[in-house]
Amino acid sequence: MFEKILQEMSQAVIDGNKEKCEELTRKLLGLGRSPKEILDRGLVPGMDVVGIRFRDNIIFVPEVLISARAMKASLAILEPLLTQGEVKEVGTCVIGTVKGDIHDIGKNIVGMMLKGAGFKVIDLGVDTKVEKFIDAIKREKPDIVGMSALLTTTMGYMKVVVDKIKEEGLAVKTMIGGAPVSQAFAEKIGADRYAKNAAEAVKRAKELVGVATIAVSDQSSVISHQ
Amino acid sequence: MNNHQFLQFLQSGKILVSDGAMGTELQKRGMPVGVCPEEFNISHPEIVQGIYKDYYDAGSDLVTTNTFGANRSRLAMHGFENRVREFCVKSVELALAVCPDKSGKFVAGSMGPTGDLIEPLGPRTAREVYDIFSEQAEALAEGGADALFIETMMAAEEAEIAVRAAKEKTNLPVAATMTFEFGKAGLRTMWGVDVKTAVSRLTDAGVDIIGSNCGRGFDEMIAIVRELRPLTVKPIIAQSNAGIPDWVDGISVYTETPEIIEPKAQEILDLGVNIIGGCCGTGPAHIRTMRRLVDKKQSL
Numbered sequence: 001m002f003e004k005i006l007q008e009m010s011q012a013v014i015d016g017n018k019e020k021c022e023e024l025t026r027k028l029l030g031l032g033r034s035p036k037e038i039l040d041r042g043l044v045p046g047m048d049v050v051g052i053r054f055r056d057n058i059i060f061v062p063e064v065l066i067s068a069r070a071m072k073a074s075l076a077i078l079e080p081l082l083t084q085g086e087v088k089e090v091g092t093c094v095i096g097t098v099k100g101d102i103h104d105i106g107k108n109i110v111g112m113m114l115k116g117a118g119f120k121v122i123d124l125g126v127d128t129k130v131e132k133f134i135d136a137i138k139r140e141k142p143d144i145v146g147m148s149a150l151l152t153t154t155m156g157y158m159k160v161v162v163d164k165i166k167e168e169g170l171a172v173k174t175m176i177g178g179a180p181v182s183q184a185f186a187e188k189i190g191a192d193r194y195a196k197n198a199a200e201a202v203k204r205a206k207e208l209v210g211v212a213t214i215a216v217s218d219q220s221s222v223i224s225h226q
Numbered sequence: 227m228n229n230h231q232f233l234q235f236l237q238s239g240k241i242l243v244s245d246g247a248m249g250t251e252l253q254k255r256g257m258p259v260g261v262c263p264e265e266f267n268i269s270h271p272e273i274v275q276g277i278y279k280d281y282y283d284a285g286s287d288l289v290t291t292n293t294f295g296a297n298r299s300r301l302a303m304h305g306f307e308n309r310v311r312e313f314c315v316k317s318v319e320l321a322l323a324v325c326p327d328k329s330g331k332f333v334a335g336s337m338g339p340t341g342d343l344i345e346p347l348g349p350r351t352a353r354e355v356y357d358i359f360s361e362q363a364e365a366l367a368e369g370g371a372d373a374l375f376i377e378t379m380m381a382a383e384e385a386e387i388a389v390r391a392a393k394e395k396t397n398l399p400v401a402a403t404m405t406f407e408f409g410k411a412g413l414r415t416m417w418g419v420d421v422k423t424a425v426s427r428l429t430d431a432g433v434d435i436i437g438s439n440c441g442r443g444f445d446e447m448i449a450i451v452r453e454l455r456p457l458t459v460k461p462i463i464a465q466s467n468a469g470i471p472d473w474v475d476g477i478s479v480y481t482e483t484p485e486i487i488e489p490k491a492q493e494i495l496d497l498g499v500n501i502i503g504g505c506c507g508t509g510p511a512h513i514r515t516m517r518r519l520v521d522k523k524q525s526l
């Protein structure tokens with residue numbers, strides 16, 4: 001029975017059905033399921049499928065945003081319980097689009113997916129200067145700093161932030177992304193990880209905090225497994 | 227030039243050459259990353275006007291104004307939300323002042339996306355977006371633009387609203403261009419809009435000229451025009467990027483040079499495009515090539 005409701009929940013995330021997500025979240029909590037189980041086995045598999053379908057051009061930005069909204073509604077119910085210490089966050093990630101750049105759709109999707117994967121996410125918004133990153137690192141003590149850049153003219157700024165983090169000797173891992181960014185570029189500027197899309201960003205983030213990932217085979221089959 | 231002449235020119239079968247990029251050209255001429263490009267109309271008019279002039283000199287029949295982000299919503303990011311009219315009027319005036327005094331030379335007012343998500347995806351209502359575009363369209367008309375060019379649209383709804391506002395608030399001809407990329411689902415915008423849907427929705431909204439700008443370079447633009455041409459009898463416009471730039475030692479380098487694009491631009495012309503030009507990464511040298519091709523074609 002729980003299995004079936006969890007599957008329904010994944011489907012509600014995929015469909016972007018916010019009301020259904022909320023309803024099923026309450027129902028599962030009422031049945032005594034833990035927030036962590038709801039997150040890991042209901043919301044996250046749904047969002048995984050969304051990420052894969054987006055990558056494969058089966059769905060586009062609006063569908064992703066609607067799914068993200070559905071998941072967010074569910075998370076809003078779960079979050080107070082999660083922070084009560086019943087479930088420990090996987091890690092903390094500060095994320096922002098770098099200075100001079102206002103593209104935030106990709107960054108927001110990555111932030112949403114990280115949240116879905118159990119990370120605490122602090123979003124610094126767009127046009128983020130190095131001081132703002134450094135302040136946030138000192139204040140929030142995150143495990144990871146995520147940076148997004150969509151312009152070839154702003155991606156260079158990621159190096160400024162990486163260098164400053166090293167200069168200040170802050171114990172935080174860096175992860176970068178955005179259309180013009182590549183693995184080679186990440187290596188060149190000394191960033192710890194690069195991810196091509198949001199699904200991969202979750203994997204890389206988990207690597208950085210030392211959490212094992214269960215491989216998502218591919219396709220929508222993940223939701224019809226059980 | 228007045229607006230009737232603009233459409234008449236196109237209807238007479240003349241092919242117009244538009245300009246190349248404004249944004250990347252401003253950067254080349256010293257605009258730092260992160261500043262408001264539209265504010266340059268006021269603080270660095272000589273740079274903006276120099277770009278217009280270089281395009282006319284290279285053979286552009288029309289230039290698009292430095293007002294892509296001069297809408298209330300985009301300007302608010304720089305605290306300039308109350309300067310829409312000022313930036314728009316000034317930008318058009320700068321172009322008119324260097325527009326060759328000949329028939330067949332025009333100034334098009336550029337209107338880009340608000341950057342906002344419209345309900346239910348985001349906080350903006352359709353009404354607010356309509357008002358934002360109305361304010362900009364009216365200001366560009368007030369400055370004396372011959373036409374309005376709505377550019378780089380990815381969401382059909384936002385493009386439609388912009389077209390309606392431009393048509394209802396001014397009596398100028400309106401062009402709308404969307405940005406498509408080729409993926410597993412064929413040519414689509416990031417919002418999933420395909421070429422056919424774009425044509426039918428923009429046509430219903432009352433657009434005069436339909437097309438595509440930006441994107442991933444001339445090869446994809448050829449594919450877009452091939453798909454678009456049979457779908458409409460309206461004039462069509464193609465303004466491609468000079469490819470996706472590489473990052474070489476801290477500067478972005480666009481890969482499609484004037485030499486590389488020459489046969490591709492020829493192919494776009496042969497497919498029956500009515501206005502040809504460029505987007506990010508193209509400059510006066512690209513326009514010179516297009517001018518030559520268009521002149522040759524029209525002398526045949």
Ligand code: B12
Nearest residue numbers: 101102103104105106146148151152177178179197198249
């Ligand atoms: C939408 C868009 C805009 C919108 C942005 C709205 C917004 N709120 O974000 C608007 C219209 C405002 C805009 C403005 C401009 N844009 Co623009 N824009 C785009 C466009 C079409 C889509 C970007 C997008 O949202 N993609 C969808 C998301 C989901 O994908 P994504 O961002 O790549 O994110 C994924 C991955 O990269 C990764 N990822 C992203 N961030 C992160 C972060 C981390 C930590 C990790 C791990 C992973 C990760 O995961 C994401 C999800 O899978 C692109 C073209 C393109 N196809 O990329 C051009 C593009 C990025 N823009 C471009 C340009 C030139 C501009 C302007 C300069 C135009 C101008 N003349 O004004 C301005 C710049 C404004 C500024 N200062 O930033 C160029 C950049 C060229 C270059 N490489 O330098 C592009 C590539 C268009 C082109 N073909 O030339 N733009």
Ligand SMILES: [Zn+2]
Nearest residue numbers: 440467505506
């Ligand atoms: Zn462009």
